Amino acid sequence: MLRTHTCGELRLADINKEVILSGWVQRVRNKGGLLWVDLRDRYGLTQLIFEEGDSSKELLEKAATLGREFVVQAKGLVIERTSKNDKIPTGEIEIKTKELTVLNPSKVPPFIIEDETDGGEDLRMKYRYLDLRRNVIREKLQLRHRMMQETRRYMDGQDFIEVETPVLIKSTPEGARDFVVPSRINPGEFYALPQSPQTFKQLLMVSGFDRYFQIVKCFRDEDLRADRQPEFTQIDCEMSFVEQEDILNTFEGLIGHLFSSVKKVDLGTVERMSYADAMTYYGNDKPDLRFDMRFAELNDLAQGKGFGIFDAAELVVGFCATGAGEYTRKQIDALTEWVKRPQIGAKGLVYVKCNGDGSFKSSVDKFYGQSDLQAWAERMDAKPGDLLLVLSGDVQSTRKQLSELRLKMGEELGLRDRNVFKPLWVLDFPLLEWDDESKRFHAMHHPFTSPKTEDLKLLETDPGNVRANAYDLVINGVEIGGGSIRIHDRGVQQTMFTHLGFSDEEAKDQFGFLMEAFEFGAPPHGGIAFGFDRLCAIFGGSDSIRDYIAFPKNNSGRDVMIDSPSAISSEQLKELNIALDKK
Structure with missing residues (x-):
């Protein structure tokens, strides 16, 4: 040594x-x-x-x-x-x-290898092997290692078996774009890299492996951002002979174990909320519950008073920013300009200050008297010293805009503490969502998700109102896992494919192997997959997953260290029976 x-x-x-x-x-x-x-x-x-x-x-x-x-x-x-x-x-x-x-010996490194470095992100990604020497990066990868080991420890203790599934699989039309791999020995045919091991883990349930998990690489050819990479890691899990409650309890246990063993944090009770309530009260399906600011609808109180913008709106909705009543006009104007940015898209912002003496000052005093504003304040549970913020417009976009404003106010008021963790199960998602462009339904989760038993009768007559037996785990406004009870009956699966626009031939071509497997004694089963990179970032107090991956890609999907993707030789292309258009 x-x-x-x-x-x-x-x-x-x-x-x-x-x-x-x-x-x-x-x-x-x-x-x-x-x-x-x-x-x-x-x-x-x-x-x-x-x-x-x-x-x-x-x-x-x-x-x-x-x-x-x-x-x-x-x-x-x-x-x-x-x-x-x-x-x-x-x-x-x-x-x-x-x-x-x-x-x-060493050449002079291109940036200082210390916690506080002088290297920009692009330079550090080019010399990633040097960036990995810095304590702040190494500690993130050590955190990832620890979480991986604790995951395996918990899952093994719950009688799960780790099974590796194939990486070269078949391309399917649902979900994000596939990465495809040409087959040299099968000219003109292609493998796809898995977006998830979904069908394989269901087949393992048919095989009698009633508790499966895998810490697995997955691949999606989609636009990138701070919490997305073209290749990412999932904790992928499936269980047989279970109902939704069994899944929720088992994986609350996993997340609780990770927080207690890795961060020494007692996660406490995991709240539950329906998708409908999440959208109504928070404007999105992954609400951050570290702070309140629940939405309150004001149509009955705000319309019919002569304020044309509200009168013409499908929805008038707002929230109470606790303790923000001292915001100056300059601060409120800045918020107004912020919501009017193209990324948010609101036409304007109405505010009401709840003064310390019990009076109200608003941007719409011309149309609403003190008693009107008092009713707004009561609807939002506001107190003296608070600030009411209200938007209006069509239902879908207005809730989304207000959700963004709520998160901004949470940040400005210091309510999004990275050392506080508020987990939440979001339940009862819609099974299908209509796409105006393609004029058909798409699976909101994936095509193998089971409808709620009580909604099964609606699948033929009113598919848009069928709820899914699906669930997401959200922590601090970030979706870290999602899953569902699966369809295990061939007839129901065939009906699902029909509503998704598959012909019988297309369904058989794409998923015939799975439907055939369902005819050989498929047990009721369900599962979940956690975004492991996102989970690591939450544990590490980061917005970006990049530093929790040893060799990540940049926002263009490139590895600038090894200069990939790159062109391949004409000989290789010829061997793969691929001809490039020379135009």
Whole structure:
């Protein structure tokens, strides 16, 4: 071994030990006859000392030539530091160095490899292997590792079996775009990379593996953002002989175990809310419950008073921003301009200040008297010192706009604390959603989701009002997992495909293997998949998942470190029977 200890291991109890350390040079401080070197590995940092009198001239000269990121081996004696550093675990000791070996020199790195770096994001992604040496990045990957191990520990304890499913599968038309892979030995035919192992895990249930899980790579060719990557990781799970309640209880247990074992946080009770209530009271299907600001509809109170904008609106709705009644006109004008941005799309914003003396001041005083505004305040449970914010328009867009405003106010008022965690199950999603462009229904979750038993009779007559036996787990406004009880009857599955616009031939071609499997004793089953990268980011207090992935892609889906994707040779294309259009 090129070391006896790591750079994060030694303490006062190790004084007078002869040790060998190996690592990277973090920095060198040269005071002439006294020189210090901070030596770093993934476990920590230890200070080496070279002092005239104790160290030979040759050794001092050699230490003085060291540069940042040189890989070195140091042999010496553990001694107590005179000037201790309480900011690092090894700060009470240092190594009186007797021998120094340069294992590999380094070019000057393109950015400073410290927590506070001078490297921009693009530069750090190009040299990702250097960025991974920084503590802040390494700690994120160590968090990911710990969560992965604790997931396996919990699932094994619940009698789940980890099974690997294929990566080269069949392309299907539902969901996001597939990444496709040409088959050399089957000219003109293609594999697809899995968007999820959905059909395989259902087939495992048919096979009698009643509790399956997998920490699995999935692939979607979709537009990217902070919480999306073209390849991502899921905790993928399926169970047989279960109802929805069994799934919710089992995976509340998993999430609770991860929070208690990794973050030492008691997650407490997981609230539950229907999709309809989430949309009505928060304007989206993944509400952030760290703060209140529930929506209140005002149509009956605000319309018919001569204010044309409200009178013409399909919906008048607002919320109470607790304690924001002291907002200045300048701050409210800034909010108005914010909601009018194209990304939000509101035409304007109405406000009501609830003054400390019980009176009200609004932007619509011309149309509404004090008694009217009092009724608004009572509807929103407002108190003196609060601020009411109201939007109007068509139902769908207005709720979405107000949802964005609610999140902004939560941020401005300091209510979105990253150290507070509010989990929520959202239940009873619509099974299908109508698409005006294609003039047909699409599965809101996926085509294998079972309808609620009590809504099954509506599938033929009123499919748009059928609720799904589906559920999402949301934490702090982020969807971290979703699943459903699956269809396990061939007839119901065939009816579902019909409503999704599949002909019998198309359904057989795409999913015939699954429907045939249902004829061989398929048990009732259901499951869930968690976005593991997102879950790691929530645990780490980040918005972006990128730093929790060792080698991520940028917002264009490129790996700038290895320059991928890239062109391939004409010989390879010919071998794959692919001809590129030369126009």
